[in-house]
Amino acid sequence: MxxxxxxxxxxxxxxxxxxxxxxxxxxxxxxxxxxxxxxxxxxxxxxxxxxxxxxxxxxxxxxxxxxxxxxxxxxxxxxxxxxxxxxxxxxxxxxxxxxxxxxxxxxxxxxxxxxxxxxxxxxxxxxxxxxxxxxxxxxxxxxxxxxxxxxxxxxxxxxxxxxxxxxxxxGIPGATGRSGLAVAKVRRLADRMTAVAAGAIAVVAANRDPYQPSAGRGDDVLAAELARILELAGPESAPRSLQAPVSFRVAGHVLAHVRRTVEQLNDAVERAFTGVTDSPAYLDGEFIGTAGFHGLDLAAHCDHLTAALAHAAEVSTARLHRLLDPAITGLPAQLTPDPGPQAGLVAVHKRAVATTHQLRRLTLPTAISTVETSNGQEDVQSFSWEAVGILTEAIRLTRITTACELLAVHQAFTLSTRDIPPNLRPFFEAVAEAVPPIHTDRPFGQDLTTLLTILLP
Known part of the structure; x- marks a missing residue:
């Protein structure tokens, strides 16, 4: 290039x-x-x-x-x-x-x-x-x-x-470069999370009212996300209930927040790259000591995105739990064709629960420690390097919860008489190619690893 x-x-x-x-x-x-x-x-x-x-x-x-x-x-x-x-x-x-x-x-x-x-x-x-x-x-x-x-x-x-x-x-070129890479990863992940949520909405025949773009008035990001979900999930003429569980209804708001937050981090990355972070910096013919190395802007926005992903993962895990419930889906319990002799995907939900628990522990703000080093010359730090490291871990864990929900949505469509909506069909056909049909219990961790490798890179 x-x-x-x-x-x-x-x-x-x-x-x-x-x-x-x-x-x-x-x-x-x-x-x-x-x-x-x-x-x-x-x-x-x-x-x-x-x-x-x-x-x-x-x-x-x-x-x-x-x-x-x-x-x-x-x-x-x-x-x-x-x-x-x-x-x-x-x-x-x-x-x-x-x-x-x-x-x-x-x-x-x-x-x-x-x-x-x-x-x-x-x-x-x-x-x-x-x-x-x-x-x-x-x-x-x-x-x-x-x-x-x-x-x-x-x-x-x-x-x-x-x-x-x-x-x-x-300066802070490392945290800035790593944050820019994280932005690219979260943008891709957000697209997958939207597709998975839309699949869950479609397979349980959720009422489509919460996804009308008009409900996003005053918030262009939200209106766009609602329209995206509605386009993927398609219409539903006979919803199973007047209101689906909250974890389904708030999908647009949750994912809009992820998308908004990742763009805010991207703005912080651009500010760091175009601003002055070297010290001393050579500006207007003089060497000037600066403080751009503090990196608080990056650290704060990495923390913000980590929290947004943690909440999105919690909501995804809640939807996964509902997908195991026949009262919500009208499908066999725990998404197995043989409830009782077979446990189905209940352990997949347990892995998602443990993963969201890990995510919660990452949401403590990073830039709250004032520790002196260099004999007091450096008496505060923003820990922006650590903040982007925590965000990277949050991305990894959110991919796992997304894979868990994706496996459940895929199995729900397999057991359902409902057709996969046309705009979701290519995605779930790729899932079907990657994951063998689930007729009995098996080591589902292998399926999750496959999904993470092929469809959630």
């Missing part, structure tokens, strides 16, 4: 990256003026001074030459568990995108090397936990280690120039 502007880079990008010559020329010009500014000898944090509480210590020329590489090596204190490959790549892309603004004033050579690392397909071992600082110096030290030492990427060692070590550690 040819990148002409920083905004062209998406954290979910998988194809090779190429940078436009005119973009590189602009960045080279920034680097030249930044180096000239450094020659004045004025103190620039982390370049010709120590870090944190030691920022009053001025470094000699010889110390400055060693300092940039030392910054990375001395802060790589993390360990496993490591980020999965797609998240590690998103961290690298996030760092590259922030470099392309020019705020970091790094060399074109360093940018080329970072592009080469991304394009190599090799991903560094980046700790998923334990950032514990104002910013991301620990995970970024691991992420950028391949630039200093031989790695499976096959790239030679890179000699960091002035300011380039602290630039590699600055």
């Amino acid at each position: 040819l990148v002409r502007e920083p905004g062209d880079l998406d954290p979910a990008l998988v194809e090779p990256i190429e940078l436009a010559p005119e973009l590189l020329e602009r960045l080279a010009a920034v680097r030249r003026t930044a180096l000239a500014r450094l020659e004045s000898g004025e103190p620039v944090y982390g370049v010709n001074t120590g870090m944190g509480k030691l920022s009053k210590v001025r470094l000699t020329a010889a110390e400055q030459r060693r300092h940039q590489a030392n910054l990375l090596r001395g802060r790589a204190v993390g360990g496993p568990p490591w980020l999965p490959a797609d998240e590690a790549r998103a961290v690298l892309i996030g760092r590259l995108r922030t470099f392309l603004t020019g705020d970091a004033a790094v060399s074109v050579e360093l940018i080329h090397r970072l592009v080469a690392l991304i394009n190599s397909g090799a991903v560094p071992e980046i700790p998923a936990e334990g950032a514990g600082s104002a910013g991301e110096i620990i995970p970024l030290a691991h992420a950028m280690a391949p630039l200093l030492d031989p790695t499976p990427s096959g790239l030679p060692r890179f000699e960091l120039g002035s300011k380039e070590g602290i630039a590699l550690l600055a």
Whole structure:
């Protein structure tokens, strides 16, 4: 992909990256003026001074030459568990995108090397936990280690120039890139959750009144979600009852909230990428200490989306429970053709219950701990790195509850005389191809794993 502007880079990008010559020329010009500014000898944090509480210590020329590489090596204190490959790549892309603004004033050579690392397909071992600082110096030290030492990427060692070590550690590119990747995942998941909920609504012959778009007046996101559910579920001329259980009736509101919240996180990601998060940043010809590394905007919106997913999973689990009830569905108890000798999908519901219990424990707000580090120089943190990690776990768990409900809806259609609505037919035909017919009890965990792999990636 040819990148002409920083905004062209998406954290979910998988194809090779190429940078436009005119973009590189602009960045080279920034680097030249930044180096000239450094020659004045004025103190620039982390370049010709120590870090944190030691920022009053001025470094000699010889110390400055060693300092940039030392910054990375001395802060790589993390360990496993490591980020999965797609998240590690998103961290690298996030760092590259922030470099392309020019705020970091790094060399074109360093940018080329970072592009080469991304394009190599090799991903560094980046700790998923334990950032514990104002910013991301620990995970970024691991992420950028391949630039200093031989790695499976096959790239030679890179000699960091002035300011380039602290630039590699600055800001919140990792949390931003990972959050951008999470946005892409939740958007896909929300589409699947809508289809599953619509299937549940159709198979129990729920009254369609709650899904009329007119009921979303004043809320375009809700009106669109109600219309989406109604289009997928189709009309129902003979509903089983005047009102279906609440878990069915509120599906549009719950999923609209997920969709609204994920777009709010996306807005926060764009603010982080376009704003100033490096410190020191090279702005208008001067090196300026900033506070954009705090990352509260990202942390708060990751927390918000985690809570939205947890609620959506709880509602999905409640619908699953109702699907096992003959009074709601008119189908055999626990969705087995032979109730009593066979237990049906009751244990699938139990797994969903345990999963939602895990999700509830993730909903504690992240940015509520004021812990001092660096001898008091860093006296608060937002823990944005941890917030996106919690969101990633919430996405994983929500996929599981969605798979549990999907299996139940699929089995309910199998046992029902009702036709699958036309707009849902391709989706549930794919489910039928992936999951063998359920006539007797079996290890349903295998079916759930299949659904997660094939239909809920």
